[in-house]
Amino acid sequence: xxxxxxxxxxxxxxxxxxxxxxxxxxxxxxxxxxxxxxxxxxxxxxxxxxxxxxxxxxxxxxxxxxxxxxxxxxxxxxxxxxxxxxxxxxxxxxxxxxxxxxxxxxxxxxxxxxxxxxxxxxxxxxxxxxxxxxx
Numbered sequence: 001x002x003x004x005x006x007x008x009x010x011x012x013x014x015x016x017x018x019x020x021x022x023x024x025x026x027x028x029x030x031x032x033x034x035x036x037x038x039x040x041x042x043x044x045x046x047x048x049x050x051x052x053x054x055x056x057x058x059x060x061x062x063x064x065x066x067x068x069x070x071x072x073x074x075x076x077x078x079x080x081x082x083x084x085x086x087x088x089x090x091x092x093x094x095x096x097x098x099x100x101x102x103x104x105x106x107x108x109x110x111x112x113x114x115x116x117x118x119x120x121x122x123x124x125x126x127x128x129x130x131x132x133x134x135x
Contacts, residue, residue, distance in 0.1 A: 003123030006081065010130040013084040016091065017134065024095050026064055038066035038099070042076035047083075057086045057094045067099020080131065098135060 001009075028034050035054045040046055055061045065083060070076035087094045 001081065003127060006077070006127055007123070007130055009081060009084055009088075010127070010134050012088055014130070014134045016088060017096075024097070026062065026095055032060075032062070034062045034064060036064045036066065039068045040065070040070075040079055041068055042070050042074060042079060044075035044078050047079055057090050059090065059093060062093040062095075064095045064097065066097045069096075069099070077127075077131075084134075 026034060035050070037050055057063050063086075069079050069083060083094070083096060087096055
């Protein structure tokens with residue numbers, strides 16, 4: 001995606017998240033299934049495997065992602081784009097909980113910052129700043 005679209009997605013995600021309470025309550029019942037995931041750590045193949053086995057988020061398929069979306073793997077931004085897009089499309093079915101890897105100091109240590117800047121030399125710093133804002 002062009003950096004303009006990534007920045008727009010990050011901005012819309014930030015606006016959406018600011019409207020939410022600090023604690024999300026996800027209710028379940030016998031007829032409804034919720035998939036709980038965690039620790040993707042930038043491994044896009046793991047996210048694709050989860051969606052392959054459990055289905056994509058939809059009005060009938062809820063997901064809770066328990067943080068640590070980024071770092072370690074090389075596809076952290078791609079994971080954020082996918083998760084934030086599903087969050088905006090299905091705000092009642094997709095829930096994102098911030099993990100310790102959604103922190104600027106941890107991102108510096110595990111090279112998310114370097115990866116984003118290297119990926120887009122022109123807009124990398126702006127994307128990184130907006131990602132940190134969303135976190």
